Amino acid sequence: MNTLRLFDLAYNQLNKFPNPNMFVTKANGKWEGVSTSDFLKLAMETSRGLIALGVNPGDRIAVVSSNRVEWNTMDIAIQQIGAIMVPIYPNISEADxxxxxxxxxxxxxxxxxxxxxxxxxxxxxxxTTLQKTYTFDLVNNAHHWLEIAALAGGVSEDEVKKRSEEIKNTDMVTIIYTSGTTGNPKGVMLSHNNILSNVLACQPRIPADQYSRVLTFLPVCHIYERMLHYLYIHLGASIYFAESLDTIGDNIREVKPHVFTAVPRLLEKVFDKIMAKGDELTGIKRKLFFWAVELAEEYDVKGKSGWYHFRLNIARKLIFSKWQEALGGEVRAIASGSAALQPRLARIFLAAGVNVLEGYGLTETSPVVSVNCLKNGIRIGTVGPLIDGVEVKIAEDGEILVKGPNVMMGYYNNPEATAEAIDAQGWFHTGDIGDFVEGKFLRITDRKKEMFKTSGGKFVVPQIMENTFKESRFIEQIMVLGEGQKFPSALIVPNFSFVKDWAERKGFDLRSKSNQEIIENTTVVERIGKEVTEFNKKFGHWEQIKKFELLPTELSVEGGELTPTLKLKRKIILEKYKALVDKIYSN
Known part of the structure; x- marks a missing residue:
């Protein structure tokens, strides 16, 4: 068995290929790097300071922050003295x-x-247990985090090394609280080996090495981005911190990353921007742009005719090369996870020569179970082949069960939930429904708890429907509902910026109108109704959306309608918009 611990990866980097730009941050308009040796020096001083503070192995230390090099420094400092890191999202409620x-x-x-x-x-x-809070930024009347390292004088490096030598690969390293769509968050206990097994199994799937630049902006408190940070450290790649989601486009162009991770929501926004630019074109340029997009919509990784590829090569030279430039021009892969990616979007990006690789996993599986990749194959509409060492079994009711070294130790302080999630044979029950395509590529079809029956006894699978309807440029967000009702319906958030552009082309002004006025505009409602009718054709009669209501504001984490990983909190949305749901079903 592997005896490595997570913190060993950084020391291995120092020994094998010390990187002058291990982590790179933009400060005062300039990208500035921290070397492997400087990073580990500060982590060591912080570890010594923590021991001086009286931190014992097993003590829990919370870190609540957006992505920054201090987060990673604190992570290693906590790990190598046997304490437990509890990373927490910076945008959850006080109650959480x-x-x-x-x-x-x-x-x-x-x-x-x-x-x-x-x-x-x-x-x-x-x-009652909280003794002191420190800050990464300088904040009035607060203890700065460097005060911890300043205490290092009282503790030798040998004391840290003595503690780290006692840490086993099977020991717990972190508790990550999952943002459940219902109830209180559950603390997922992960060991060094849980996460390391995932790092090593994902290594062949990510086209990066010690000379690569990677951009990070998804929250590192989420296991997906965090595991990838360890993988980048293991490979010796340089990790660049994006300034914010608003600057992501500029940062991508400046850094020219070889790899970055994304959630489907971000890729949808990138695509909408590209399409908006296409809409501004006129004459032959506009015709060429939309010809290329239509061609891309027919793309299939399993191969097309020579004539198709001849045309695609022309489209790549004339149109898609500009898309690649907008993503820095050097992207080898974009790893997409956390929610389902629209197959149409995957198809278009892959045709454009942008390798969007969709994967699947959960916090409880450290996280990756399967991922599409350039070496092992890609199938659009699936989450790819399983990673090495991980087994998947499809239960009789279609639920995906997972077994492997990546499966969590259990839920902290919650033996009942642990017993419910991991059966006597060691299979973790994911709560997701799925199957295999061609016996190799895992496909997720829905969340077990989100499927519902209409009053006619017909099953409806909302996630697949929502993903399909979001292909419409008029629809930003959608939630399909109708449990126990005669028919399915939907709450829809229009894509307001696109609707305004569309209205302008049609000769009427919505730019000066509020979102509320826009959703009350009968022309807009009718046009979105047309979209719903069109997309309904892809579904069985019993699944089709018969009525919908428009919402004036986007569903968000801050509003409490989405989890931090952008999944719909259906119960909360139903409660919040109860009046609209009642209106749909009142007749």
């Missing part, structure tokens, strides 16, 4: 913070900025 801190018994906390410091300060009196 309170629950997580108390459930985990957090002793110390490090937060990113003043806003987060205030959030934790507001609830600190209701967390």
């Amino acid at each position: 913070y309170k629950y997580i801190f108390n459930n985990a018994g957090v002793r110390f906390c490090v937060v990113g900025n003043e806003e987060l410091f205030q959030k934790i300060s507001n609830i600190k009196d209701s967390i």
